[in-house]
Amino acid sequence: MAGGKINIAIAQSGGPTAAINSSLAGAFKAASDNENVGDIYGAINGIEGIINDELVDLRKILTDDENIELLKVTPSTVLGSCRYKLPAKNREENVYIKIINTFERHNIGAFFYIGGNDSMDTVMKLDDYCKAVGKDIKIVGIPKTIDNDLPVTDHTPGFGSAVKYVATTLQEIIRDSRVYSVQSITIVEIMGREAGWLAASTCVLRANGEPAPHLIYLPESDFTIDKYLDDVAEAMKRYRAVIIAVSEGISPDKLPSSFGSELTDAFGHKYLSGIGKYLEKITADHFGCKVRSIELNVMQRCSSHIASLTDINEAFEIGGEAVAAAMRGESGKMMVFSRISNEPYRVAIRPEPVENCANKEKLFPTEWINSDRNNVTTDALNYFLPLIQGEPEIPYRNGIPVHFRLNQ
Amino acid sequence: MAGGKINIAIAQSGGPTAAINSSLAGAFKAASDNENVGDIYGAINGIEGIINDELVDLRKILTDDENIELLKVTPSTVLGSCRYKLPAKNREENVYIKIINTFERHNIGAFFYIGGNDSMDTVMKLDDYCKAVGKDIKIVGIPKTIDNDLPVTDHTPGFGSAVKYVATTLQEIIRDSRVYSVQSITIVEIMGREAGWLAASTCVLRANGEPAPHLIYLPESDFTIDKYLDDVAEAMKRYRAVIIAVSEGISPDKLPSSFGSELTDAFGHKYLSGIGKYLEKITADHFGCKVRSIELNVMQRCSSHIASLTDINEAFEIGGEAVAAAMRGESGKMMVFSRISNEPYRVAIRPEPVENCANKEKLFPTEWINSDRNNVTTDALNYFLPLIQGEPEIPYRNGIPVHFRLNQ
Numbered sequence: 001m002a003g004g005k006i007n008i009a010i011a012q013s014g015g016p017t018a019a020i021n022s023s024l025a026g027a028f029k030a031a032s033d034n035e036n037v038g039d040i041y042g043a044i045n046g047i048e049g050i051i052n053d054e055l056v057d058l059r060k061i062l063t064d065d066e067n068i069e070l071l072k073v074t075p076s077t078v079l080g081s082c083r084y085k086l087p088a089k090n091r092e093e094n095v096y097i098k099i100i101n102t103f104e105r106h107n108i109g110a111f112f113y114i115g116g117n118d119s120m121d122t123v124m125k126l127d128d129y130c131k132a133v134g135k136d137i138k139i140v141g142i143p144k145t146i147d148n149d150l151p152v153t154d155h156t157p158g159f160g161s162a163v164k165y166v167a168t169t170l171q172e173i174i175r176d177s178r179v180y181s182v183q184s185i186t187i188v189e190i191m192g193r194e195a196g197w198l199a200a201s202t203c204v205l206r207a208n209g210e211p212a213p214h215l216i217y218l219p220e221s222d223f224t225i226d227k228y229l230d231d232v233a234e235a236m237k238r239y240r241a242v243i244i245a246v247s248e249g250i251s252p253d254k255l256p257s258s259f260g261s262e263l264t265d266a267f268g269h270k271y272l273s274g275i276g277k278y279l280e281k282i283t284a285d286h287f288g289c290k291v292r293s294i295e296l297n298v299m300q301r302c303s304s305h306i307a308s309l310t311d312i313n314e315a316f317e318i319g320g321e322a323v324a325a326a327m328r329g330e331s332g333k334m335m336v337f338s339r340i341s342n343e344p345y346r347v348a349i350r351p352e353p354v355e356n357c358a359n360k361e362k363l364f365p366t367e368w369i370n371s372d373r374n375n376v377t378t379d380a381l382n383y384f385l386p387l388i389q390g391e392p393e394i395p396y397r398n399g400i401p402v403h404f405r406l407n408q
Numbered sequence: 409m410a411g412g413k414i415n416i417a418i419a420q421s422g423g424p425t426a427a428i429n430s431s432l433a434g435a436f437k438a439a440s441d442n443e444n445v446g447d448i449y450g451a452i453n454g455i456e457g458i459i460n461d462e463l464v465d466l467r468k469i470l471t472d473d474e475n476i477e478l479l480k481v482t483p484s485t486v487l488g489s490c491r492y493k494l495p496a497k498n499r500e501e502n503v504y505i506k507i508i509n510t511f512e513r514h515n516i517g518a519f520f521y522i523g524g525n526d527s528m529d530t531v532m533k534l535d536d537y538c539k540a541v542g543k544d545i546k547i548v549g550i551p552k553t554i555d556n557d558l559p560v561t562d563h564t565p566g567f568g569s570a571v572k573y574v575a576t577t578l579q580e581i582i583r584d585s586r587v588y589s590v591q592s593i594t595i596v597e598i599m600g601r602e603a604g605w606l607a608a609s610t611c612v613l614r615a616n617g618e619p620a621p622h623l624i625y626l627p628e629s630d631f632t633i634d635k636y637l638d639d640v641a642e643a644m645k646r647y648r649a650v651i652i653a654v655s656e657g658i659s660p661d662k663l664p665s666s667f668g669s670e671l672t673d674a675f676g677h678k679y680l681s682g683i684g685k686y687l688e689k690i691t692a693d694h695f696g697c698k699v700r701s702i703e704l705n706v707m708q709r710c711s712s713h714i715a716s717l718t719d720i721n722e723a724f725e726i727g728g729e730a731v732a733a734a735m736r737g738e739s740g741k742m743m744v745f746s747r748i749s750n751e752p753y754r755v756a757i758r759p760e761p762v763e764n765c766a767n768k769e770k771l772f773p774t775e776w777i778n779s780d781r782n783n784v785t786t787d788a789l790n791y792f793l794p795l796i797q798g799e800p801e802i803p804y805r806n807g808i809p810v811h812f813r814l815n816q
Contacts, residue, residue, distance in 0.1 A: 016584045045589045076583035083588070167808050168713050175484035175811060176424050176710040180491070181453045207806040294705045302584040305576050305714055308807065388807035398615040399716065399796035400575050403583060 005038035006109035008323070009055065013046035013115035013122070014083070016076035017158025018165070018304040019315035020144045021404070023114045024078065025071045026319025027142065028058050034327060041106060046082035047113070047122055051095060053102045056406070067404065072312055073392050074404040075304035085118055086125045089132070096129045103137055110138040110326040114319070116145035116156075120334055120358035127332035127354065138326040141334035141354055142319055146301045148197035149361045152352045153336035157318060158301070160311030160387035163201040165303040166190060166296060167388065170202050170245065173294060174212045177241040184290040185232060185242045185283055188213070189276030191300050193249035196220050196364045198300065200376045201384045202245040212243035214375075219249040220364045221373045228252070228279075229286050231374045236287070248275055305401050309390025314347065321349040334358075345386035413446035414517035416731070417463065421454035421523035421530070422491070424484035425566025426573075426712040427723035428552045429812070431522045432486065433479045434727025435550065436466050442735060449514060454490035455521070455530055459503060461510045469814065480720055481800050482812040483712035493526055494533045497540070504537045511545055518546040518734040522727070524553035524564075528742050528766035535740035535762065546734040549742035549762055550727055554709045556605035557769045560760045561744035565726060566709070568719030568795035571609040573711040574598060574704060575796065578610050578653065581702060582620045585649040588698075593640060593650045593691055595701040596621070597684030599708050601657040604628050604772045606708065608784045609792045610653040620651035627657040628772045629781045636660070636687075637694050639782045644695070656683055713809050717798025722755065729757040742766075753794035 010027050012020050024042070031037040040058045043049030056079070062068055071078060089096050103111065113123050123141035130137045143150050146162035170188055177186045190199040196218025203216065214235045217223050235242045252275075276293035284291040314337065322335045333351035340346040368380040395402045418435050420428050432450070439445040448466045451457030464487070470476055479486060497504050511519065521531050531549035538545045551558050554570035578596055585594045598607040604626025611624065622643045625631050643650045660683075684701035692699040722745065730743045741759035748754040776788040803810045 016587055048589065074583065075580050077587045080589065081587040164807060169707055169711070171808060171811060172483050172710040172712060173706060175482065176706045179424050179485045179489040181456065181488065204806065204808060208808055208810065292706075294707075295703070297702045298581060298584045298700075299577055299702075299707075302580040303577070304580060385806060390807070391804060396799060398612065398793060399572060399798070400579060400612060400616055402616065403579060 005036055006327070007039040007041065007107045008037055008110040008112065009041040009043055009050065009106070009108045010058070010112045011043035011046045011049055011114070012077035012079050012081050013113060013119040014081060014145065015116070016081065016302050017144050017146050018075045018161035018302060018307045019158040019311050020114055021074050021076070021078050022072040022312045022315035023142050023144060023157055023319035025062070025068045026316035027112050027323050028062050029068055030320030030323040032059065034323065036327060039106065041108065042079045045080040046084060046115070047086065047099070048082045048084050049079070050102050050111070051098045053105065055106065061406065070395065070402060070404040072316060073304050073307060073394055075302035078404060078406050083118070086122050089125065089129050099126065100133070100135060108137065110140070112140050112142055112322050112326070114142040114144050116143070116147070117150060117359060117361065120150070120354050123334065124332065124354045124358045138329070138331040140322045140326045140330060140351070141357070142322045143334055143336070144315070146198060147192060147195055149195040149363070151357050151360045151362045153357070154339040154347060155337060155387055157311060157315035159197065160308035161304065162198055162300050163204065163384060164308040164388040165306050166198060166300055167202055167204045168306050169296065170213065171205055171210065174210065174243055177243060182290060183236060183240055185244065185287065187244045187246060187276050187279050187283065187291070187293040189246055189248055189274055189293060189295045191296070192219065192247040194219055194361055194363070196247040196249070199245045199247040200364050200368070200380055203376050203381050204384050204388060206381055207385055211239070213245040214239055214242055215244045216375050217244070217246045217250050218364055218369065219247050219251065220366055221250070221369050223250045224253045225282060231372070232283060232287070246275060246279065250275060305394055307392050308388045309392045310387060312392050318349050325351045342382060342386060345389070413444055414735070415447040415449065415515045416445055416518040416520065417449040417451055417458065417514070417516045418466070418520045419451035419454045419457055419522070420485035420487050420489055421521060421527040422489060422553065423524070424489065424710050425552050425554050426483045426569035426710060426715045427566040427719050428484070428522055429482050429486050430480040430720045430723035431550050431552060431565055431727035433470070433476045434724035435520050435731050436470050437476055438728035438731040440467065442731065444735060447514065449516065450487045453488040454492060454523070455494065455507070456490045456492050457487070458510050458519070459506045461513065463514065464814070475812065478803065478810060478812040480724060481712050481715060481802055483710035486812060486814050491526070494530050497533065497537050507534065508541070508543060516545065518548070520548050520550055520730050520734070522550040522552050524551070524555070525558065525767060525769065528558070528762050531742065532740065532762045532766045546737070546739040548730045548734045548738060548759070549765070550730045551742055551744070552723070554606060555600060555603055557603040557771070559765050559768045559770045561765070562747040562755060563745060563795055565719060565723035567605065568716035569712065570606055570708050571612065571792060572716040572796040573714050574606060574708055575610060575612045576714050577704060578621065579613055579618065582618065582651055585651060590698060591644060591648055592698040593652065593695065595652045595654060595684050595687050595691065595699070597654055597656055597682055597701060597703045599704070600627065600655040602627055602769055602771070604655040604657070607653045607655040608772050608776070608788055611784050611789050612792050612796060614789055615793055619647070621653040622647055622650050623652045623782045624784055625652070625654045625658050625782065626772055626777065627655050627659065628774055629658070629777050631658045632661045633690065635781070639780070640691060640695070654683060654687065658683055713802055715800055716796045717800045718795060720800050726757050733759045750790060750794060753797070
């Protein structure tokens with residue numbers, strides 16, 4: 001650390017998104033542009049990289065603007081991730097001591113953690129510990145999750161790109177489902193175990209006059225099988241190809257207790273199966289027509305080739321604002337978006353005490369679910385639309401998007 | 409039909425692709441630019457639309473270049489499709505009589521059928537029938553299939569876009585799979601029941617220095633479970649996150665006879681499951697590490713937002729060449745690509761007698777499979793690469809790609 005300068009470290013945690021690297025890029029750029037910042041470290045595999053002192057020198061890796069631009073549109077976590085949750089400090093203080101040792105060994109005065117609910121728990125515990133033991137190390141959280149379930153913030157970086165991928169893909173599935181002259185039902189299972197934001201966001205297709213998905217079911221929407229079958233029957237009267245968007249986390253009333261556990265075939269082989277396959281079976285049995293279910297799987301969280309420019313830019317900015325906040329002395333905060341206006345779309349970024357965000361989930365508002373509990377309202381549409389605007393410029397080589405890679 | 413002009417009809421058949429509408433657009437454009445062409449009809453739901461006289465006037469629908477450009481990048485079949493196979497003429501001649509009636513009612517002198525193996529069977533039978541009963545109606549096939557399994561032609565329209573989608577998505581899955589510090593195995597199931605072209609094409613990632621997928625298995629590659637487990641064990645020594653691309657049509661030696669049929673859970677509910685889930689179970693049982701399988705499902709055939717410009721343009725051109733061929737008197741032909749050179753990539757388009765193409769499948773060449781039967785050669789890479797070059801300009805509205813729609 002050169003005279004008076006603060007070294008910093010940045011880490012990424014939790015499940016991948018298309019925007020989590022953009023927040024890393026934004027934090028790095030703000031730090032490298034700040035004359036009070038010395039070394040800029042990246043920790044490998046989240047907080048584990050701090051505990052185990054596995055750091056990389058980001059100034060040697062992100063050597064020019066081209067690298068930074070490439071990192072912004074590279075999905076997943078270039079530094080790796082972890083699912084590690086810090087123990088209570090009075091139970092395993094040795095973990096905290098290792099962390100402080102790493103910080104002190106490298107003269108790190110500020111640590112930035114990009115992650116979701118669990119990662120904000122780490123920010124909170126670490127900030128508490130530093131304060132308790134009198135270490136002046138600023139700890140700031142940068143939100144990310146495709147689930148959009150972090151409290152206080154208007155939305156989370158990574159969510160807009162997931163919405164854009166899901167809507168784009170769903171629209172293509174809609175085209176695909178309409179080709180034959182027979183009645184069909186297509187069930188698309190979308191990520192969201194507790195909160196239905198991503199499945200709800202498929203309503204954005206309405207903005208372009210697309211009536212599908214005709215039915216949208218969320219964990220928040222009080223799902224029953226009988227009501228579902230009635231809804232589908234009603235939709236079949238109006239549409240030859242019925243499209244249904246469903247959160248993976250809905251809890252049908254008649255779900256067998258074995259659901260989510262393994263299924264066994266005649267040979268004793270076991271198979272895991274999700275809600276989409278479950279509904280496919282029930283629906284096909286009931287209606288006897290062509291039914292298929294599609295799981296969008298991990299593509300929902302890593303499809304940077306169809307990322308939202310708004311999302312990528314906001315993720316970059318909130319990373320930079322986290323650095324600015326720490327440099328002016330903030331700690332124990334998560335950076336949040338406040339929506340100032342919808343048309344034109346404008347947001348402000350500010351630090352929020354992390355205890356208001358950690359270990360809490362923001363569910364989809366029940367007032368945005370329609371009275372039939374099988375779709376969402378125009379207020380929801382207006383909330384989602386600004387988040388998916390714009391397309392980042394994706395560099396291609398040999399016909400394939402170029403990704404930033406830390407190592408081969 | 410105005411004096412001396414020929415009316416024509418175009419139909420789309422078989423499974424959707426990202427390029428089948430581009431061939432329709434190309435055939436329409438060539439026809440509308442040809443002063444010898446009168447009315448241009450589209451048949452709804454393939455040959456069924458001819459049998460049932462369900463035609464639309466494409467000149468009233470594709471009214472300007474903007475419409476045509478939009479149609480080129482709209483996935484699936486805007487006119488609908490069918491899986492209808494013409495009966496032998498001596499068994500059900502009434503079907504042929506209905507077809508001829510429709511042609512004569514609208515003075516249709518040329519019919520273009522965009523489709524795969526089965527559709528070329530229709531072209532062949534219909535051309536035979538017309539010749540047998542002395543009707544001067546030109547019947548020309550325009551190839552399409554993401555399976556790339558049509559004989560004679562170097563490749564098929566629709567395949568390049570499927571390759572580009574699968575490679576782009578697989579690269580994102582690779583990024584996603586590497587985030588945690590634990591050993592993992594990811595199995596990606598790719599379309600191809602008889603021919604492994606699409607799974608084989610994942611080798612294109614090598615062109616950008618990506619070693620994954622580390623293992624590639626095709627229906628043509630003589631798959632055994634023991635050899636597979638040995639291959640995976642070997643790959644695990646070198647890679648923390650092993651990536652495996654597998655054609656849906658591989659036939660493991662130890663596949664239970666119940667495979668492909670339904671699985672039953674403890675409650676009597678049945679579930680369908682593919683080769684990916686099957687290998688996931690076997691792999692997890694054997695290695696005990698994190699294993700997941702991902703099915704790319706119908707997205708492989710309809711993801712026009714990441715289409716190959718080369719593919720979209722070639723699909724357009726081959727549609728136009730089909731019209732040119734019919735206008736100079738060709739019939740009973742399928743249009744084919746011949747590859748003239750690889751660098752620079754150049755192809756020629758010519759008509760081929762349809763009997764050389766119909767009801768035949770072109771498998772992936774066994775000489776392009778490596779000696780370990782778990783990957784493909786550089787010759788394969790060189791064959792695939794030109795097909796995925798370039799990105800079409802996709803129009804967006806409200807952050808979502810705009811699709812051409814015949815009706816809401």
